[in-house]
Amino acid sequence: MSDYNTLVDHFTRLHHLNHFGAILGWDAATMMPNQSHQARADAMATLSLLVHESLNSPVLKECFDSLDESILSIEEQSSVREMRRVWSQATCLPADLVKQQSLAAASCEHGWREQRPKNDWEGFAKNLKPVVELARKEAEHRSKATGLGLYDALLNKFEPGMTAEKLDVIFGQLKTWLPDLIRQVSSHSKAHPADIPHGPFSIGAQKRVGEKIMALLGFDFERGRLDVSAHPFCGGVPEDVRLTTRYSEDDFTQSLMGVVHETGHAKYEQSLPAATRHLPVGEARSTAIHESQSLFMEMQIGRSSAFLESIHSILVDEFGQQEALSLANLQKLYRKVEPSFIRVDADEVTYPAHVILRYEIEKDLIEGLIEVDDIPSLWQEKMQAYLGVETQGNFKDGCMQDIHWADGAFGYFPTYTLGAMYAAQLMNSVKQNIDNVDEQIAQGDLQAIQTWLNEHVWSKGSQYTTEELILKATGEALNTDYFKTHLYTRYLPNS
Numbered sequence: 001m002s003d004y005n006t007l008v009d010h011f012t013r014l015h016h017l018n019h020f021g022a023i024l025g026w027d028a029a030t031m032m033p034n035q036s037h038q039a040r041a042d043a044m045a046t047l048s049l050l051v052h053e054s055l056n057s058p059v060l061k062e063c064f065d066s067l068d069e070s071i072l073s074i075e076e077q078s079s080v081r082e083m084r085r086v087w088s089q090a091t092c093l094p095a096d097l098v099k100q101q102s103l104a105a106a107s108c109e110h111g112w113r114e115q116r117p118k119n120d121w122e123g124f125a126k127n128l129k130p131v132v133e134l135a136r137k138e139a140e141h142r143s144k145a146t147g148l149g150l151y152d153a154l155l156n157k158f159e160p161g162m163t164a165e166k167l168d169v170i171f172g173q174l175k176t177w178l179p180d181l182i183r184q185v186s187s188h189s190k191a192h193p194a195d196i197p198h199g200p201f202s203i204g205a206q207k208r209v210g211e212k213i214m215a216l217l218g219f220d221f222e223r224g225r226l227d228v229s230a231h232p233f234c235g236g237v238p239e240d241v242r243l244t245t246r247y248s249e250d251d252f253t254q255s256l257m258g259v260v261h262e263t264g265h266a267k268y269e270q271s272l273p274a275a276t277r278h279l280p281v282g283e284a285r286s287t288a289i290h291e292s293q294s295l296f297m298e299m300q301i302g303r304s305s306a307f308l309e310s311i312h313s314i315l316v317d318e319f320g321q322q323e324a325l326s327l328a329n330l331q332k333l334y335r336k337v338e339p340s341f342i343r344v345d346a347d348e349v350t351y352p353a354h355v356i357l358r359y360e361i362e363k364d365l366i367e368g369l370i371e372v373d374d375i376p377s378l379w380q381e382k383m384q385a386y387l388g389v390e391t392q393g394n395f396k397d398g399c400m401q402d403i404h405w406a407d408g409a410f411g412y413f414p415t416y417t418l419g420a421m422y423a424a425q426l427m428n429s430v431k432q433n434i435d436n437v438d439e440q441i442a443q444g445d446l447q448a449i450q451t452w453l454n455e456h457v458w459s460k461g462s463q464y465t466t467e468e469l470i471l472k473a474t475g476e477a478l479n480t481d482y483f484k485t486h487l488y489t490r491y492l493p494n495s
Contacts, residue, residue, distance in 0.1 A: 003062075003063040003064075003066055003067040003068075004063075004067060004072060004076060004080070006059065006063050007060070007063050007064075007067075007080070007083055008079075008279065010054070010057070010059065010060060010063075011083055011086075011278070011279050011280060012278045012279070013054065014051060014054055014055065015277075015278040015279070016278075017047065017050060017051050017054065018051065018237070019237045019239075019240075020047060021044065021047050021048070021051070022235055022236050022237050022242075023236060023237075023240070023242070024040065024043065024044055024047070025044070025235060026227075026235045026236055026242040026244075027040075028040050028044075028106075029229045029230070029231070029233070029235075029244065030227045030228065030229050030242075030244060031227075037106070037110045040106070041102075041103060041106035041107065041110070042103075044102060044106060045099050045102040045103050045106070048098055048099065048101075048102040049095060049098060049099050049102075051090075052090055052093070052095055052098045053095060055086070055087055055090035055091065056090065056091055056095070060087055061091075064080075064084060064087065067080065075281075075463065078281050078462075078463045078464070079276065079279055079280070079281040081281075082279070082280035082281040082283075082462045083279065083280050083281070085160065085280065086280045088145065088146075089142075089157060091145075092141050092142055092144070092145035092146075093138060093141050093142075094141070097134065097137055097138065097141070100134055101131075101134045101135075101138065101408055104127075104130045104131045104134055104408070105131055105406065105407045105408040107127055108124075108127040108128055108130075108131050108406040108407075108408075109403060109406045109407050111123065111124065111127045111406075112124060112127075112400065112403065112406045113230055115127075115400070116395075116396045116400045116401070117396065118396075119393075119394070119395050119396045119400075120395075121376060121395040121399075121400060124395070124400055124406075125372050125373065125375075127406070128372050128405060128406065129372050131405070131406065131408050132365060132366075132372055132405075134408065135154065135366060135408050135410050136150070136366060136368065138154065139151065139153050139154050139366050139410075142154065142156070142157075148163070149163075149164065149367075150366055150367050150368075151164050151362075151363045151366045151367055151410075151411065152164055154366060154410050154411035155167075155411035155414065156411075157411060158286065158287035158288075158409075158411050158412050158415055159286050159287055159288050159411075159414070159415050159418065159466070160286060160465070160466065161465060161466055161467060162288070162414070162418070162466075164363055167359065167414050170418075170421075170480060171352075171356050171359065171414075171417075173480060174352055174356065174417075174480070175356065177484065178349075178352060178353065179353075179386070181349060181487060181488070181491070181492070182337065182339065182349055182350055182353070182387070184492060185337040185349055185491045185492065186337045186338050186339060186349075186350075188337075188491075188492075189335070189336045189337050189338060190338075192332065193332075193336075194324075194329050194332035194333045194336055195323060195324040195329050195332075196324060197251075197252070197253070197319070197322065197324040197325055197333075198322065198324065199249055199250050199251070199252070200249040200250065201249055201250075201251070201252040201319055202249065203247045203249065205252075205318045205319060206247050206252050206255055206256070206318075207226065207247075208318055209252070209256060209314055209315060209318050209319075210226060210245065210255065210256065210259040211226060212311075212314050213256070213259060213260060213263070213311055213314065214226065214243075214259060214263050214266075216310070216311070216444055216446070217260065217263045217264075217267065217297060217446065218267055218446065218450055219243075219263050219266055219267065219270070220270050223238075223239055223240060223241060223270055224236065224240065224241035224242065224243065224266060224270065225241075225242060225243070226243045226244070226245065226259070227242065227243070227244050228244060228245065228246060228247065229244035229245075229246065230246065230403075231244075231246075231344075231402075231403045232244050232245045232246060232258045232261075232262055232344065233262065234262045234265035234266050234269070234294070236269075237269075238269045238270055238272050238277050239277075241266045241269050241270055243259070243262040243263065243265075243266055244262070245258045245259050245262065246258070252315075252319065253333055253334070254344075254345050257298055257302055257303070257334070258344070260297050260298045260301075260302040261294045261295070261297065261298040261302070262294065263294075263297055264293045264294035264295065264296055264297030264298060265290060265293060265294045267293065267297070267450070267453075267458070268284060268290060268293040268294075268457070268458055269284065271453075271454050271458035271459065272284065272458060272459075272461050273459055273460075273461050276461060277461070280462060281461055281462050281463060282461040282462070283461060283462055284461070284462070285457075285460070285461065285462050285464070285465075285466055285469055286415070286466045287412060287415040287419075288414075288415040288418035288419045288422060288466065289419070289422060289457070289466060289469065290415075290419070291415050291416050291418070291419025291420070291422075291423075292418075292419040292420075292421075292422035292423040292426060292457075293419075293423075293453070293457065293458075294419070295348075295416075295419050295420045295423040296423040296426060296427060296453070299348045299420065299423060300423050300424065300426075300427040300486075301441060301446070301449075302334075303334045303335070303348070304438070304441060305331050305438075305442075306438040306439070306441035306442040307441050307442075308327060308330045308331055308334060309327055309442045310441060310442055310443065310444040311444075312325075312327050312330065315330070335347075335490070335491065337349045337350060337491065338350070339353075339387035339388055339389050340387075340389065341389060341391065341394070341397035341398065341401070342397060342401055343355075343358075343401065343402065344401075348420065348487070349487055349491060350387060351416070351417070351420070352417045352420070353386040353387050354387075355413050355414060355416050355417040356386065356417070357379070357382040357383065357386055358402070358404075358413040359413050359414045360382065361375060361378055361379065361382070362405065362410050362411070362413065365410070366410055366411075375399045376395065376398065376399055379391060379398050379399040380392050380398070383398070418478075420483060421478060421480050421482070421483040422470060422478065424482040424483040424485070424486040425470065425474050425476075425478065425479055425482040425483075426453070426456075426457070426473060426474065427482075427486070428474070428482050429456075429473060429474040429475070430449055430452055430453075433452060434448050434449065434452060437449065456469075456472065456473035457469065457473060
């Protein structure tokens with residue numbers, strides 16, 4: 001057997017192990033009984049260790065060392081590049097650290113589910129401290145292996161090629177115009193308030209609405225499902241995609257767009273190249289590209305006047321007719337801009353401020369410039385500066401609201417706003433290449449748009465680097481002007 005085929009066989013087995021982990025993780029977040037936590041944490045830690053041991057197999061190093069890439073096709077060379085990237089990410093970490101991280105994250109995440117509703121910062125901080133210490137150790141190992149800075153070494157896991165230096169420039173540019181835009185648009189929203197739909201909106205009706213819209217967006221229910229979790233996510237594997245949302249009988253609007261968002265992730269997963277989805281080269285390109293697909297569906301399409309027109313009848317059929325469900329009022333509801341506590345519920349204008357805040361805190365946390373106990377005061381300070389929101393003493397709606405740090409996912413948050421920027425750039429190219437895009441969306445016809453996305457993003461997996469993918473799809477590297485233009489055009493069309 002050739003070195004390349006040996007690598008393919010090895011990474012195929014890893015894909016199967018990761019499949020188990022994905023479904024176990026979904027179950028832990030949705031279905032698992034509360035008292036089953038410790039046994040599940042132990043099982044997932046063991047699985048993480050098995051994956052780590054498999055990636056550290058001497059066979060892989062032997063194959064990479066002896067492989068003659070000159071005899072491989074261009075596609076196979078890309079496959080080797082991605083296998084080598086995954087391998088190098090794993091081999092720089094000792095096995096005991098991987099196990100400790102899995103156990104600490106499971107304990108912290110499980111505790112968060114009870115501590116957040118109770119506003120129990122002290123209890124959460126106690127669990128978070130070992131997660132942070134282990135993340136710092138991970139950063140040290142990755143930094144030594146890659147030559148990157150501590151935070152960059154963690155960021156590289158989610159967004160290869162991106163650095164804090166680049167992010168500081170990108171976010172620095174955002175901060176020159178975003179605060180003024182937030183002030184202008186939020187002032188306009190206050191002066192022209194939307195009517196609030198009056199419920200209750202039954203969970204059953206909301207689920208039916210969500211599933212109808214998922215079908216409209218092309219979700220394949222033969223290879224996935226929708227459930228409920230404390231924090232909405234898209235998990236599973238391409239062959240079995242698991243979406244979650246959360247419902248409030250008083251307000252259907254957030255759940256609806258949450259479903260649209262997660263369906264964007266799901267469409268990407270379900271459309272990855274079937275021939276290679278068992279290999280790293282067949283996986284999603286990066287976290288920011290993944291976010292670009294969810295935000296393309298939610299922000300570029302989902303909150304557009306055209307899409308709201310296409311789903312208006314679905315909402316009226318399930319929730320009944322009322323003035324607040326008129327198309328004009330729905331457009332106001334989904335164009336409302338108001339600084340608020342919760343990131344996942346934030347509008348697309350204020351959302352980047354939530355991301356910048358988290359990025360700045362977690363970068364300093366990993367680099368040892370601050371400690372866990374400093375987080376609440378820094379959170380309060382930055383929320384006041386960026387959004388004018390008071391969070392003093394309100395931990396559950398402040399620094400405890402996200403699951404990412406509890407899970408040890410440091411370096412993840414910046415990808416949300418990078419994804420929004422990529423989404424705006426991709427939509428610009430879609431409109432340059434497809435006629436009457438808004439008219440098609442209003443008619444509920446997304447076929448041409450999704451065919452374009454499949455050709456330029458979904459079907460490519462990780463064949464190209466992020467920069468190459470965007471360059472091939474749009475003709476240029478990341479250009480943040482498209483995001484700025486999108487926001488000003490949608491929210492201040494006469495400016």
